[in-house]
Amino acid sequence: MGNRPMQSCLGRCHCGAVQFRIETDFPELTTCDCSICRRKNALMVKVHESRFALLAGEDSLSEYRFHTGTARHYFCKVCGIYPFHRKRVTPDYLGINVFCLDDFDPEGIPVRQAAGAAMA
Incomplete structure (x- = not known):
């Protein structure tokens, strides 16, 4: 952590x-x-809610909850894309689908496999 500069995307x-x-x-x-x-096959970055701003489309978002109903997964009602979710274990953080970021290149950023299926 910390060897990359803070970026606004x-x-x-x-x-x-x-x-x-x-x-x-x-x-x-x-x-x-x-x-x-597994089904949406997203690659995510964890971002604190204070470092996230919804600029447009609140009325275009559809929310989906399952299992414990804690995590809040958001999808565009128009095109069906998953841009982000509010995390279950750390609800003040969002998981951002990096494939929705403009001009994003994941090269050189370590990828960790989260064991979400094992969460009870």
Whole structure:
């Protein structure tokens, strides 16, 4: 952590209805083996809610909860893309789908496999 500079990145869903900004130094990226993450196949960066701003599209977001109902997964109602979710274990953090970030290159950032399927 900390050997990359803090960056401000813009992100959006495919159709552009949902737009957001994050600030992060990209300490690591994560994948998860839980049932929903396996299906959406996203690569995520964890961002504190104070470093996240929804710029447009609140009314275009659909929320999905499952299992304990704690994690809040968001999808664009128009194009179906998953841009982010509010995390279950650390609800003041969001998991941001880095493939929704403009001009993002994950090269050189370590990727950690999260064991979401084992969470009870």
